[in-house]
Amino acid sequence: MICSLEVVKLIYHTYQKEGFFSLWRGNSATMVRVAPYAALQFCSHEQYKHILGTYYETEGRPLPPFPRLLAGSLAGITATTLTYPLDLVRARMAVTPKEMYSNILHVFIRISRDEGLKTLYSGFSPTILGVIPYAGLSFFTYETCKKAHAEYTERLQPYPQERLLFGACAGLVGQSASYPLDVVRRRMQTAGVKSRKYGSIAGTMSRIVREEGLIRGLYKGLSMNWIKGPVAVGISFTTFDLMQILFRKSQQPNFWRR
Numbered sequence: 001m002i003c004s005l006e007v008v009k010l011i012y013h014t015y016q017k018e019g020f021f022s023l024w025r026g027n028s029a030t031m032v033r034v035a036p037y038a039a040l041q042f043c044s045h046e047q048y049k050h051i052l053g054t055y056y057e058t059e060g061r062p063l064p065p066f067p068r069l070l071a072g073s074l075a076g077i078t079a080t081t082l083t084y085p086l087d088l089v090r091a092r093m094a095v096t097p098k099e100m101y102s103n104i105l106h107v108f109i110r111i112s113r114d115e116g117l118k119t120l121y122s123g124f125s126p127t128i129l130g131v132i133p134y135a136g137l138s139f140f141t142y143e144t145c146k147k148a149h150a151e152y153t154e155r156l157q158p159y160p161q162e163r164l165l166f167g168a169c170a171g172l173v174g175q176s177a178s179y180p181l182d183v184v185r186r187r188m189q190t191a192g193v194k195s196r197k198y199g200s201i202a203g204t205m206s207r208i209v210r211e212e213g214l215i216r217g218l219y220k221g222l223s224m225n226w227i228k229g230p231v232a233v234g235i236s237f238t239t240f241d242l243m244q245i246l247f248r249k250s251q252q253p254n255f256w257r258r
Contacts, residue, residue, distance in 0.1 A: 036083050077128060077131060085120040085121065088121075122188055126201045133178045134174040134178035138233060142170040145165075145169060163237060171229040
């Protein structure tokens with residue numbers, strides 16, 4: 001309850017100080033990143049499932065637990081590696097005054113000019129370490145929920161609201177497991193803006209714990225992510241599944257004649 005009140009106060013303060021649309025500051029960079037990230041993650045996940053399914057000879061059946069976890073982690077690594085600079089740009093735009101950067105391209109130009117191209121991958125290591133449990137557990141939980149549902153109800157396809165629930169559970173598990181590394185990632189990404197220097201992952205984590213405490217430092221903001229994360233992941237998984245079903249149906253000869 002206290003956390004919710006603080007969030008409301010922060011939203012109101014931001015609205016009063018910078019205006020209504022400042023609440024969406026950095027959202028354009030988020031959307032530019034989310035589209036390719038989600039496309040790469042879901043596409044690569046299907047490919048990894050196919051490769052691992054061939055190796056384990058599952059023949060269309062759900063993968064065993066370990067390869068199910070591995071497919072999700074590999075999908076997260078693939079998508080993160082290819083879209084990471086966009087994530088850094090989003091983080092910078094979210095924590096800087098609007099006068100500092102005018103648009104996404106301006107962020108790229110200033111970072112490259114003032115801090116060097118390698119800065120675009122600042123914080124990459126903790127991000128990859130965090131995405132392994134996050135993506136792995138998210139996909140694992142979602143696929144496991146669908147498998148258990150099919151065995152219990154004898155229905156091959158869950159209803160949309162059931163998919164949303166499975167996705168929400170997946171987001172909750174994945175977010176909770178990887179959150180401390182996500183905090184480290186954000187600190188390293190925004191170090192240049194705040195005139196701070198963070199070296200290694202262990203050093204950054206140690207400094208956060210020393211200066212802010214274990215819970216207040218490494219788990220700061222987790223309660224809000226428990227609200228945002230499950231909703232976002234639930235919608236993502238459900239949308240992908242429903243679009244995949246629609247595309248498969250569209251391949252049927254009589255689909256467009258209806």
